[in-house]
Structure formats: structure tokens, C-alpha cells
Amino acid sequence: MKTRVLRYSMLTVVLGLTTYLALGFGKRSFEAYCPFGGMESLWGLFREGQFSCATGPLNLSMLVAVIILALIAKKAFCGWVCPIGFLSELIGRLGLKIIPRNTKLNPKLNDRLKLIRYVGLILALYFTYRTGELILRGYDPFYIIFSGFGHGTLGLVTIIVFTITIIGSFLIPMFFCRYLCPLGATIDPFSRLGLIKIARDEELCIDCGDCQAACPHDIAPHEMIYVRHRDCTNCLECIDACPEKDCLTLKVKL
Amino acid sequence: MTIPRYSIPILTIVLLFAGYFLRFAFTQPTTSVEFGETGKAKLVCIVDGVKCKGTANYFTNMFNGVEGISSIETIATEHIATFTYDPTKINREQIRKIIEQPILLRDGSSRQFFSCVKMK
Numbered sequence: 001m002k003t004r005v006l007r008y009s010m011l012t013v014v015l016g017l018t019t020y021l022a023l024g025f026g027k028r029s030f031e032a033y034c035p036f037g038g039m040e041s042l043w044g045l046f047r048e049g050q051f052s053c054a055t056g057p058l059n060l061s062m063l064v065a066v067i068i069l070a071l072i073a074k075k076a077f078c079g080w081v082c083p084i085g086f087l088s089e090l091i092g093r094l095g096l097k098i099i100p101r102n103t104k105l106n107p108k109l110n111d112r113l114k115l116i117r118y119v120g121l122i123l124a125l126y127f128t129y130r131t132g133e134l135i136l137r138g139y140d141p142f143y144i145i146f147s148g149f150g151h152g153t154l155g156l157v158t159i160i161v162f163t164i165t166i167i168g169s170f171l172i173p174m175f176f177c178r179y180l181c182p183l184g185a186t187i188d189p190f191s192r193l194g195l196i197k198i199a200r201d202e203e204l205c206i207d208c209g210d211c212q213a214a215c216p217h218d219i220a221p222h223e224m225i226y227v228r229h230r231d232c233t234n235c236l237e238c239i240d241a242c243p244e245k246d247c248l249t250l251k252v253k254l
Numbered sequence: 255m256t257i258p259r260y261s262i263p264i265l266t267i268v269l270l271f272a273g274y275f276l277r278f279a280f281t282q283p284t285t286s287v288e289f290g291e292t293g294k295a296k297l298v299c300i301v302d303g304v305k306c307k308g309t310a311n312y313f314t315n316m317f318n319g320v321e322g323i324s325s326i327e328t329i330a331t332e333h334i335a336t337f338t339y340d341p342t343k344i345n346r347e348q349i350r351k352i353i354e355q356p357i358l359l360r361d362g363s364s365r366q367f368f369s370c371v372k373m374k
Binding site for chain 1: 255256257258259260261262263265266267269270272273274275276277278279280281282283284285286305306307308329330331332333
């Protein structure tokens with residue numbers, strides 16, 4: 001079975017559960033499960049010993065779980081669980097189907113644009129800590145989609161940001177995850193240390209580049225021995241795409 | 255050491271479930287207010303309407319000046335409000351009545367904001 005079938009099945013279940021909660025059927029709000037809420041609550045906990053705004057214990061415990069997961073299996077949360085990553089990937093694939101293209105973003109420009117997510121992280125935390133409000137709600141596609149432009153969104157500003165995110169995802173696969181996601185920026189340093197990574201057998205590799213073409217984050221496993229890249233979600237698309245059996249494998253490596 | 259592909263989804267599921275149960279380790283509340291009374295009886299309510307710090311503050315303020323309430327602690331995301339109270343001055347049903355009382359809005363109308371779904 002192709003790994004993508006398993007991965008998409010898992011992502012569909014998570015997307016379904018999130019929608020179920022968003023429709024008000026669950027015990028908690030869908031927001032209570034967001035690991036980034038844990039980051040947003042840290043200052044309030046440190047200063048007052050209380051959770052701020054709509055964050056709670058589950059946000060914090062999910063953040064801890066996602067960080068431990070990143071230390072073991074890199075950004076597996078992003079590739080196997082996150083509903084926004086899933087939607088972003090689907091929109092990106094749709095974009096490639098409708099407008100087939102081989103041109104890729106200049107790697108240097110791609111790397112520089114990724115710095116935006118760190119700026120976003122710093123601004124989101126600064127304003128959240130300063131005001132005690134979840135300021136990111138107006139810009140966060142997870143909240144905008146599942147709350148249906150609910151309380152805390154910013155009208156026209158939210159519509160413009162959301163439209164840019166959708167068009168961006170259509171043109172550049174994983175646009176939000178690559179350039180804007182503050183949770184991604186939070187777990188970057190842990191992901192770099194992730195123990196389980198994709199390994200390439202140099203002798204078996206024919207350097208065809210199919211692995212890079214299949215990677216949603218445009219990482220080039222055929223240029224590495226171990227994929228230590230911070231953006232690797234261990235989605236295993238590269239292993240599925242590799243024409244040489246056992247050339248790319250999953251290994252535990254410090 | 256080579257490991258099978260399905261170890262990634264298994265690890266992910268296991269760790270997220272562990273995270274789900276780890277929430278019990280973080281017991282910090284959303285609001286915690288003491289009213290200076292000495293009653294020690296405890297009442298835990300699941301309150302529909304307590305969703306964030308703002309609603310939790312509003313909810314807690316509804317009990318300002320109410321005789322018999324010693325403290326209120328809320329966990330907004332879990333919709334939990336824990337009261338300590340003096341049963342000789344106020345009982346559970348009176349607390350429920352205060353929770354579910356209609357709230358006067360700026361336009362002069364009134365609406366019930368909170369309802370007690372469960373009492374323990």
C-alpha cells in the first residue's frame with residue numbers, strides 16, 4: 001500500500017474530527033486541541049499562573065506532545081495530523097493539476113521567504129502576550145476556516161489574508177506551512193534534531209531527482225545522505241517515488 | 255538502524271494520545287478568585303458559556319457580593335467552574351439559579367448566557 005493512502009486516511013479522520021468539533025458536537029472547542037495555543041498560553045502561565053484567553057491545559061499538553069514527536073520523528077505532526085497542512089497540500093496538488101508547471105521557486109528566495117514564519121511567530125507571541133488576546137485568530141486559516149470567520153476575525157483584513165493564503169497555496173505547494181505557520185517555526189529547532197530520518201543509499205541512488213519532485217516541501221533527498229532538513233515531515237512521499245528499491249529508507253540516526 | 259514506514263503514524267498516534275492524557279498534569283486555571291468566606295464545601299459545574307478568559311471573568315463577577323461563596327476557579331476550555339462555598343449560607347440550587355439568571359444587555363433586553371450542564 002502506498003504510504004499516501006495511509007497518510008491521507010489519517011488526515012481525513014483528523015479533518016473530520018475537527019469539523020465535528022467545529023460544528024459544536026464535541027465536549028470542547030476545536031481550538032482546545034491546537035498545539036500553538038500552548039505557546040500562546042506560556043506568558044500568562046509564567047506571569048499569573050493562569051491560562052490566557054481561550055487556551056487551556058489541552059493546548060499545552062498537545063504542544064509538549066508535538067515537541068517530543070518532533071524530537072523523535074521530525075515534523076510528523078505537520079505531515080500526518082495537521083488539517084491545515086492537509087488542505088494546503090490538496091490545494092497545491094489541485095494547482096499543479098490545473099496549471100501544470102515545472103518551474104520551481106529559486107532555492108535562495110525560498111529560504112529567505114521562510115524567515116517570514118519566524119517574524120510571524122515573534123509578532124504573534126508579542127501581541128498575544130501584551131494584550132492577553134489570541135491576536136492570531138484574524139490571520140490563522142485553522143481558526144478562520146473552522147470557526148467560519150467567527151469571533152476574533154478582522155473582517156476585510158481577514159478576507160484579504162485568507163485569500164492570499166489560498167492563492168499562495170494554489171501556486172506554491174505548502175505555502176502556509178513554508179512561509180507563515182508559527183507552529184512550524186516553533187518546532188523547527190526540535191525537528192532539526194529529530195531522530196528518525198530518511199536515509200539515502202549512495203550506491204543504489206541513480207540521482208533521478210524523483211524524490212525531490214515528490215516532496216511537498218521541495219527538499220532534495222538525492223543530494224543528502226540523511227535528510228536532516230527542518231521542514232521534513234516524514235510524509236514518506238520521497239520513498240514512494242523512488243524507483244530504486246531500498247535506496248531511501250527510514251533510519252534512526254543521531 | 256532501519257525502521258518500518260508505519261512506525262511514523264504509530265508514533266504520531268501514540269504521542270498525541272499521550273498528550274491528550276497529559277492535560278491532567280497542567281492544573282492551572284483560567285481564573286481563580288477568592289471572596290473571603292470560609293466555607294469548604296466543593297461544587298464542580300460544567301458550565302455552557304464559559305469559553306475563554308473574558309466569559310470566565312464575567313461568570314466569576316456574577317458572584318461578587320454573593321454570601322456563602324468562598325472561591326471560584328474556572329478552566330475555560332474544559333467549561334469547568336469549581337466553587338467552594340458554605341452550605342449553611344447557600345445551596346447548590348441557589349448557585350445554579352445565579353449561573354442561569356438572565357443577563358441584562360446594553361439594548362435593554364436580557365438573555366441567559368450560562369447554563370449549568372452538570373453538577374458534581
